[in-house]
Amino acid sequence: MVKYVMKRLLSAVVTLIVILTIVFVLVRQMPIEGYFDNFDKLDQSMISARLAQMGLKDPIHVQLFRFFGELLHGNLGTSARYRVGASISDIIAQKAPLSIQMGVMSMALAMLLGIPLGSAMARSKSKFWDKFGTVFIVFINAVPAAVYYIYLQSYGTSLLKISMLFNRDDWKTWILPVFSMSLGNIAYYAMWLRRYMVDEMNKDYVKLAKAKGLSNVKITMGHVFRNAFVPMIQYIPTSLMYTVCGSIYIESLYSVPGMGGLLVDVITRQDNPMVQAIVMIYSSVGIIGLLLGDLLMAVIDPRITLGKKEDVR
Amino acid sequence: MGLLRKIKTDPFEKRMQEVLRARREAAEKDPFGFAAYDHASAERSGYSNYSYWGSTIRVFLKNKVAVILLFVLLLLVGFTLIQPLLPNQHVSGQIINHPTTGVQMSNVAPALSTVRAVAQPGTDLIIMPWEDPEWAAVSNVLQTIKARTQFTVLEYGDDYCKVEIDGKTGYVKNDFSTKLKLPDNPQDTPYPSKSNFAIKLYSAPDDYTNNGDPLFVRKEYLNIEGENARTVSACDLCVLPSKAPFLFGTNNLGQDLWALVWRGTRTSLFIGFTVAVIEALIGILIGVVWGYVRALDRLLTAVYNVVDNIPTTIVLILIAYVMRPGIRTLIFAMCLTGWVGMARFIRNQIIIIRDREYNLASRSLGTKTGRIVMRNLLPYLVSVITMRMALAVPGAIGSEVFITYIGLGLPVSIPSLGNLINAGRKLISTSQSYQLVFPTIVLSVITISFYMIGNAFADAADPKNHV
Numbered sequence: 047m048v049k050y051v052m053k054r055l056l057s058a059v060v061t062l063i064v065i066l067t068i069v070f071v072l073v074r075q076m077p078i079e080g081y082f083d084n085f086d087k088l089d090q091s092m093i094s095a096r097l098a099q100m101g102l103k104d105p106i107h108v109q110l111f112r113f114f115g116e117l118l119h120g121n122l123g124t125s126a127r128y129r130v131g132a133s134i135s136d137i138i139a140q141k142a143p144l145s146i147q148m149g150v151m152s153m154a155l156a157m158l159l160g161i162p163l164g165s166a167m168a169r170s171k172s173k174f175w176d177k178f179g180t181v182f183i184v185f186i187n188a189v190p191a192a193v194y195y196i197y198l199q200s201y202g203t204s205l206l207k208i209s210m211l212f213n214r215d216d217w218k219t220w221i222l223p224v225f226s227m228s229l230g231n232i233a234y235y236a237m238w239l240r241r242y243m244v245d246e247m248n249k250d251y252v253k254l255a256k257a258k259g260l261s262n263v264k265i266t267m268g269h270v271f272r273n274a275f276v277p278m279i280q281y282i283p284t285s286l287m288y289t290v291c292g293s294i295y296i297e298s299l300y301s302v303p304g305m306g307g308l309l310v311d312v313i314t315r316q317d318n319p320m321v322q323a324i325v326m327i328y329s330s331v332g333i334i335g336l337l338l339g340d341l342l343m344a345v346i347d348p349r350i351t352l353g354k355k356e357d358v359r
Numbered sequence: 360m361g362l363l364r365k366i367k368t369d370p371f372e373k374r375m376q377e378v379l380r381a382r383r384e385a386a387e388k389d390p391f392g393f394a395a396y397d398h399a400s401a402e403r404s405g406y407s408n409y410s411y412w413g414s415t416i417r418v419f420l421k422n423k424v425a426v427i428l429l430f431v432l433l434l435l436v437g438f439t440l441i442q443p444l445l446p447n448q449h450v451s452g453q454i455i456n457h458p459t460t461g462v463q464m465s466n467v468a469p470a471l472s473t474v475r476a477v478a479q480p481g482t483d484l485i486i487m488p489w490e491d492p493e494w495a496a497v498s499n500v501l502q503t504i505k506a507r508t509q510f511t512v513l514e515y516g517d518d519y520c521k522v523e524i525d526g527k528t529g530y531v532k533n534d535f536s537t538k539l540k541l542p543d544n545p546q547d548t549p550y551p552s553k554s555n556f557a558i559k560l561y562s563a564p565d566d567y568t569n570n571g572d573p574l575f576v577r578k579e580y581l582n583i584e585g586e587n588a589r590t591v592s593a594c595d596l597c598v599l600p601s602k603a604p605f606l607f608g609t610n611n612l613g614q615d616l617w618a619l620v621w622r623g624t625r626t627s628l629f630i631g632f633t634v635a636v637i638e639a640l641i642g643i644l645i646g647v648v649w650g651y652v653r654a655l656d657r658l659l660t661a662v663y664n665v666v667d668n669i670p671t672t673i674v675l676i677l678i679a680y681v682m683r684p685g686i687r688t689l690i691f692a693m694c695l696t697g698w699v700g701m702a703r704f705i706r707n708q709i710i711i712i713r714d715r716e717y718n719l720a721s722r723s724l725g726t727k728t729g730r731i732v733m734r735n736l737l738p739y740l741v742s743v744i745t746m747r748m749a750l751a752v753p754g755a756i757g758s759e760v761f762i763t764y765i766g767l768g769l770p771v772s773i774p775s776l777g778n779l780i781n782a783g784r785k786l787i788s789t790s791q792s793y794q795l796v797f798p799t800i801v802l803s804v805i806t807i808s809f810y811m812i813g814n815a816f817a818d819a820a821d822p823k824n825h826v
Contacts, residue, residue: 061668072681188810189803190757192764193780196795200787291672295764313680314766325677333672 050344058337066117070110073322078102080318083130095344122326127317128308134323138305145297145304146212149162149289150223154347156285157230164239176339179236185232193247193313195226195295212300223300227292231285238281242274269301283339411822413704415742418819425815430655432808435801439628440619447603451617451622451774456613458574458600459489459496463613466791468725472604473597475574476567480589483562486583487573494600495581496573497588499562501529504554514551515545519564522552531561567596575600607797609783619774620798624805630686630759631752631809634693641694642701646751648730649702649707665704675758679767685770693755701747708740742820751815753806760802776802801805 078093083101088096097103110183121135129137167179173265186194203210213219234307246252247270249350255265297307302330305324312320378399380741386394418428455464478484482499489496506525510531519530520539537558539728542550557625560566567574569733580594607616649659678692712718713736721731756776762768763777764784769779776798783795792824818824 057664058668061665064665065669069677072677075681142621146474184807184810188807189808190751190753190760192757192777193799193802194785196780196787246629247455287670289671294425294672295761298765309676310765313676321677321680328673329669332673333668336668 047344048180052341052347054337054344058333062333063114063328065333066114066304066326067239067323069112069325069329069350071106073318073325074106076316076318080128080316080321083127101114120321121282123319125317125320127315128312134320136326137308138323141303141305141308144302144304145293146299146308148220148224148227148302148304149286149293152221152227152292153231153285153289154230155224156235159228160232160235161239164236165266165271166245167236168243168270169262171244176240179240183233183237186229187237191230192295193291194229197301198222199299200225210300212302214303219300223296223302227289227296230288230292234285234288235278239274239278243270246270246274257329272359279342279346280339282342283332283335283337286335290328290331375403378396381814391559403479408826412495412823414822414825415816418816418824422815422819425812428596431804432812433807435624435804436628436647438443438530438543439624442618447601449603449618450620452614452772453618454613455550455609455615456600457489457572458491458575458607464599464609465613467605467609467613468790469606469608469616469793469797471606472606473599473794474595474599475563475569475596478565478567478596479574480562480590480648481591482567483563484567484581484590485650486586486588486589489573491600494575495578495583495588496600497576497581497596498573499565499567499569501527501560501562504531504560506555506557507553509551509553511549512539512541512545513549515541517546519561521550521564522560523549524560527560529562530564531558531560532566539807556800569598574598595760608793610794611791616779616794616797618800619779620776623631623774623776623779623798624801626755627759628752628805629778630690630693630753630775633690634697634755635748635751637690637694638697638701638751641698643705645698645745646702647706647709647736649657649729651713651732651736655678659706661756666696666699667703668803669696672761673690675762676767679762679765686769688760689694689769693758693760697751697754701744704747705740708743709736712739714735721812742816744811746757746813746817746820749816753809756802759822774803 078097081094081349082096087261088352094103102108104112112185120135122138125137163175163179163182166175168176170176181276199210206221207216208216208218211219212223221282233268243266250264252270253281255269293304293306294301294309295306297304297312301307305327308323309321309328312324378397382394382397385392393671416782443451456462457464473649484499485500487496508524510522510524511524512520513528516533517534520527520533522531531537531539531554538556538558539554540552559566566801574596575598576594576596577591580591581588582591592626605616605617610616610619645659648655649663671681674694674696678695679688682688682691718735721735759768759775760777760780763775763781768777768781769775779798780795780802783792783798786792786794
């Protein structure tokens, strides 16, 4: 167990370093305008002086080592255009809590709605709930999220008679962003839970339970659901990724002052250091999510740590 | 056993069926009697005419929704390709100005035709100053009557009244916009009347203008004498000197949305198909090497673990940010991570079937590795590769919409569904919401069709469903 955890941690750290390096090197290829707030007014000598001052004229590996050194001190650099000279760590520390709060709420909502939907679909095979759920899942999976987010915002806000934009103190304006963010995950949970539950229902122990005379509710809740829920754990990291990516849309659509909206903001303003920092944070979230998912699975299913991964046959 | 039931009915089979029926009948009469020796039954053996692709297609055709969507999709893709060649099309991206006023035709509502009215033969029209070899700009406004000017009503009608003013006779509108002063019994003509507003005197009991702008008629329908003209036969009065309607309306720049939507669909489908093909090629290549060459397994698994851990969306954003916006950038960014899923799948399958007996035999006989891969391994995977490609297309189209939304997508000069949706997004709660609705409908039909067809094909290709 310990060996597996160490191995998994090591690979996550290696991946993280590789990704941060790639991001760093790629962002260095950007036009240098993105490091200045008043590029047009500067002459050539001032530009090169500023670049040298920021250390952008050093060889790339020197820059990279300096960057990792700073990173270990929790320093992500300073913003160049978005809020000139402000520390990126401070900006993100301001913005992140709201995003995390919303993300957690939407994931909780997704479980709250997706799991009952999935089990309802499995139990009512080819009746109303199954059909409804299938249409819902196909729609959410096939239609690009941007499209239904837009319609949901427009019709939802006019239906609830609230403002189109997010307001932290008005709980009503939380409903639509959180709900929109959870839609993808609701479909995802429902789809997989239904599949696992249908698989479980065809197993012999269910027949035995039926033969013993257990009620349907007891079989579904006590046996089928429990067994079907275990493999669902592995979808939590992916759903975390969905939430993070969804937040990019949702936050800028509703003007939520969080990280996702910030990313869109700094991209349009071409603030290189900020883009670099936020992209790095998002990719770290993805990696940490996958790591957590694997560790959770290892805790729940001890077979994994024996080194027999499912796909290595 | 369902397959046995579908045995070909060749003459031999027919005879066999007859023999069997006779034996069944005999058995019913005397269930415990000895069966007589029958040569045909002795030779009978079960055989199956199972064919993988035949069964796959049969199962797929049973899925009615998928078949209908496949049909819709083929029609849509076909239409998208031939749309610019059809008659009566506007050029996509061309800004359309009004011919006489020169104003952009912006935010024109969707309409099925350009015909505003149909003029009966013998209608008097006035030619407006505008030069064109085929079309004439016409209106039927004889003059504008100033507010509170006296005129005589000659004939009363509910919509139009025939009036006389300064020796000219013509028609004026009789509705809330003119509010004619009428006596108690308006049918008792003639009587003097006036309006409190400036009103127009028409040559016919109909308004042949487009809110004051002239309409357009083909010249062959007209008998032109100087400024006046008379229609020879019944003819269409069009809003524009063209029969090409704005089926989807126009956008705020005065570009025809119909042409833009199909051009955008072509762009999006091109991106989708290209990404699907490139992903499949890279995925198959790497997957085969990964699965077949044992020495490379560790290295490629390590690479896979890194690439698979990077969130796709983030790669997309980063590449689109760093590189110049364009179709190539988008395709490159999408392919950069998209091959991973395919490669891993191919690798797993290849590991499973690599060491089966028939492959061992093949290798022992000296077959070259390339031939084993092409002939023995890949044909097993065709169905899944097709399915993954079908699902990659809507994925790529959706990514394009996403990246355009963030502001890193294609430049506005290249219409794509993402661009059009992004432009229409701001108009959703206005009367111009059709600028969002039409692109989203086309987009949704395409993505849902691909998704459903891909899934139905995956089900159909699974031999478990072939019985």
